[in-house]
Amino acid sequence: MLLHMAEIDGPVTSESLAGMMQTNPVVIRRILAGLRKQGLVHSEKGHGGGWRLAKDLETVTLYDIHIALGSPGVLALGHRTEAPGCLVEQAVNNAMGEAFDAAEALLLSRFREITLASLSRDFHQRMQHCGNPGH
Amino acid sequence: MLLHMAEIDGPVTSESLAGMMQTNPVVIRRILAGLRKQGLVHSEKGHGGGWRLAKDLETVTLYDIHIALGSPGVLALGHRTEAPGCLVEQAVNNAMGEAFDAAEALLLSRFREITLASLSRDFHQRMQHCGNPGH
DNA sequence: TTTCATGTAACTTAAAATATTACATGAAAG
């Protein structure tokens, strides 16, 4: 969504973003409210209002966005009980926990290395290769 | 559940396993049916029947169990669309996909290194340290 | 032939994610 906003100059309304993303404007506003709290976007009410990027694409990584979205859990797998009394379960949690932590750390470290600018460059390259205009 | 079964000699009924896991016997049977298909457990009907481990703990890894459970998705994050027409989304999917793949590969490779035997050893060590009998 | 256990389909319930409605707030246009 941020990359789409980057292609448009001037503010973009949640309604038009909702059109692009095939969802409801309120869903867009809820998401962007989180991003605004982290200073990634900026919003204006009223006539001519809407949403605008607040940062240079070069300075925003997928990790920043992940944080702004509330650091949602990255793994679909997890412990059955967080602090089990059962000693079997404790052993399992301990072993699996290390694997989970390693996987999550790797994913987030990759996210830290992906900037919106690099994604934007990739997008523009794709634009060149196929004749397809519009995004 | 398999580790609990390892502590008991003789077959264990889905009802008693359901008691341990605080769930319904049918849920247990459904899960164990998958494990049986991979040869991890063995079941017997009728009087004195129940479930039994079919393999040595040393030869079973968390990865084997993961496969037997149907290789459920490991990540909570994913692509919005698998094969999007939108070029922005293609660029995003491409970059995130590499990160996803790396994280999943790492997690599964860790799973391959965790045997039930190692978990069982850890469990028995925990038994020693605290005075708590029973599992 | 009774009892007990698995095997499985069909159904129900519960939880979570997602979407919608409704209305308040604020800013620009006329």
Added chain:
DNA sequence: CTTTCATGTAATATTTTAAGTTACATGAAA
């Protein structure tokens, strides 16, 4: 200043998914 347009947000509804339950068939031992 009042109409229009857009965000802000609470409350509600819908959808999807996972988990649990019921019901009954199958098969084995007592």
